[in-house]
Amino acid sequence: MSRLQHFGWFLARGFGPHGWGHPYLDWDYDWTRPDLYQQSARELEQAGFDFVLIEDAPSLGSERTIDLRVRHAFGGPKHDPLLLAPYLFQATRTLGVIPTVNPAAYLPYTAARQFATLQHLSGHRLGLNVVTDTGSARHFSDAPPLGHDAAYDRAEEWLSGIRALWQSWDDGALAADPASGVYADGSRMRAVRHRGGHFAFDGPLNALPFPSGEPVIASPGGSGRGLGFAGANSDIQLALAPLHEKSVREYRARIHDAAVAAGRAPSDIRIMFAIQPVLVSSAEEADRLVAASAAPDDATLVQVARKQSSDLETDLTALDLDAPLDLAVFGDHVSHGSIRRLTGDRDVATTPLRVHLTALAKLGRISDRTGFVGTAEEFADLVEELGEWGNDGILLWGDLHPVTLHRTRRARAGAASPRHPAARPDRRRTARHPPRVLTPPWWRRVRVRAHVRAHVTQRAASGCGRQPFV
Numbered sequence: 001m002s003r004l005q006h007f008g009w010f011l012a013r014g015f016g017p018h019g020w021g022h023p024y025l026d027w028d029y030d031w032t033r034p035d036l037y038q039q040s041a042r043e044l045e046q047a048g049f050d051f052v053l054i055e056d057a058p059s060l061g062s063e064r065t066i067d068l069r070v071r072h073a074f075g076g077p078k079h080d081p082l083l084l085a086p087y088l089f090q091a092t093r094t095l096g097v098i099p100t101v102n103p104a105a106y107l108p109y110t111a112a113r114q115f116a117t118l119q120h121l122s123g124h125r126l127g128l129n130v131v132t133d134t135g136s137a138r139h140f141s142d143a144p145p146l147g148h149d150a151a152y153d154r155a156e157e158w159l160s161g162i163r164a165l166w167q168s169w170d171d172g173a174l175a176a177d178p179a180s181g182v183y184a185d186g187s188r189m190r191a192v193r194h195r196g197g198h199f200a201f202d203g204p205l206n207a208l209p210f211p212s213g214e215p216v217i218a219s220p221g222g223s224g225r226g227l228g229f230a231g232a233n234s235d236i237q238l239a240l241a242p243l244h245e246k247s248v249r250e251y252r253a254r255i256h257d258a259a260v261a262a263g264r265a266p267s268d269i270r271i272m273f274a275i276q277p278v279l280v281s282s283a284e285e286a287d288r289l290v291a292a293s294a295a296p297d298d299a300t301l302v303q304v305a306r307k308q309s310s311d312l313e314t315d316l317t318a319l320d321l322d323a324p325l326d327l328a329v330f331g332d333h334v335s336h337g338s339i340r341r342l343t344g345d346r347d348v349a350t351t352p353l354r355v356h357l358t359a360l361a362k363l364g365r366i367s368d369r370t371g372f373v374g375t376a377e378e379f380a381d382l383v384e385e386l387g388e389w390g391n392d393g394i395l396l397w398g399d400l401h402p403v404t405l406h407r408t409r410r411a412r413a414g415a416a417s418p419r420h421p422a423a424r425p426d427r428r429r430t431a432r433h434p435p436r437v438l439t440p441p442w443w444r445r446v447r448v449r450a451h452v453r454a455h456v457t458q459r460a461a462s463g464c465g466r467q468p469f470v
């Protein structure tokens with residue numbers, strides 16, 4: 001029996017120039033204005049998505065790599081997704097909005113207050129994607145950047161401080177009783193004196209407590225420390241792993257073990273695998289695309305290297321394509337998960353850089369589970385199978401340009417429909433993690449039906465659907 005799957009949309013380039021570098025860019029839109037995102041958010045809501053998650057990185061990177069980031073708009077410019085969120089809330093009724101936030105960028109008290117304000121303004125639809133990128137450290141202080149694991153330690157201290165502030169109003173503190181004239185009872189508010197390794201602040205918070213649960217916490221870390229963070233703190237884990245049964249089950253087991261080790265129940269965390277399907281109208285068209293990608297020329301490899309250089313804050317375009325990759329080129333702050341995505345399981349000491357980049361450029365078929373090119377029916381089969389392996393949901397990956405959205409929505413609209421009444425996930429909490437509502441209204445479950453004929457637009461068939469480098 002296949003489990004119903006949650007659907008999220010990952011706005012992969014953040015709040016930036018969507019469509020840049022694609023043949024479909026030439027539409028009359030302005031990425032700096034809210035209209036495009038509001039329209040897209042409405043469409044996602046209508047198509048049954050649970051949430052949109054907005055990628056972010058506050059920095060243009062190091063001086064050495066700024067140009068790599070901005071020249072093709074892979075890594076910038078990016079506007080602040082937290083400030084886009086209210087516009088999306090205003091345009092929708094049930095869609096969750098999850099901007100990405102970095103603990104380095106917000107002091108806990110300010111963060112707790114701003115997030116609380118948005119949670120109330122949105123009717124409890126805010127989520128936060130907590131990331132630990134340290135490449136932006138120099139914008140926030142002159143202290144040297146933290147190392148990889150230390151950044152997770154700071155994120156944990158930050159989040160637990162924020163939660164303590166959110167919970168600083170005890171039950172009954174808010175009276176709002178016109179008869180007695182009492183608005184709130186100050187004796188029921190906690191001082192929250194925090195003195196930690198990274199932050200020092202006092203409470204209580206000058207914002208109302210939440211009647212229907214705290215903002216949902218998402219996290220994307222794929223390292224051992226990242227999975228530990230998710231197990232202890234997150235409601236949603238954004239997962240990136242090969243989509244075959246063994247790997248999916250193993251990934252899920254690692255998160256669940258981390259949750260149990262932190263005193264939580266496995267069902268407290270939803271695991272959503274990120275997928276960027278390239279949907280085309282026929283199996284033949286899919287085969288053609290995959291075959292065409294098998295032997296990339298050097299220009300294509302340089303394009304892949306540029307994108308990786310932006311993500312890894314390391315200029316790969318300056319390296320010899322035919323020499324093995326020296327891992328010492330990456331600073332300590334560079335994500336282990338991102339490096340692993342480049343090198344895969346290959347022996348780094350002997351494998352030329354060209355082979356790693358070729359593996360990234362090469363597309364695969366959904367039907368044999370070597371990649372994500374296929375028809376909507378094949379995609380529906382894959383989602384169904386993920387449900388059979390006990391998975392919680394998928395995160396579709398792309399920009400919010402009208403062309404991308406219309407293509408995916410039309411494919412998905414034909415293939416998906418709500419089946420069962422929403423099943424409330426387990427709400428048990430341990431003493432360490434007091435009860436709080438983890439299931440805001442936007443946690444609706446939708447399952448892709450495997451055997452519905454999906455309609456894919458002629459645009460997708462003609463190649464507009466291809467976006468391997470987003």
Ligand SMILES: Cc1cc2nc3c(=O)[nH]c(=O)nc-3n(C[C@H](O)[C@H](O)[C@H](O)COP(=O)(O)O)c2cc1C
Binds near residue numbers: 336
């Ligand atoms: C689906 C997904 C979304 C991500 N979104 C962001 C993001 O918005 N900002 C960011 O800095 N990193 C983002 N990342 C990268 C991870 O944050 C990065 O791998 C992690 O922070 C580093 O931790 P790790 O070494 O534990 O993997 C994302 C990764 C995945 C798989």
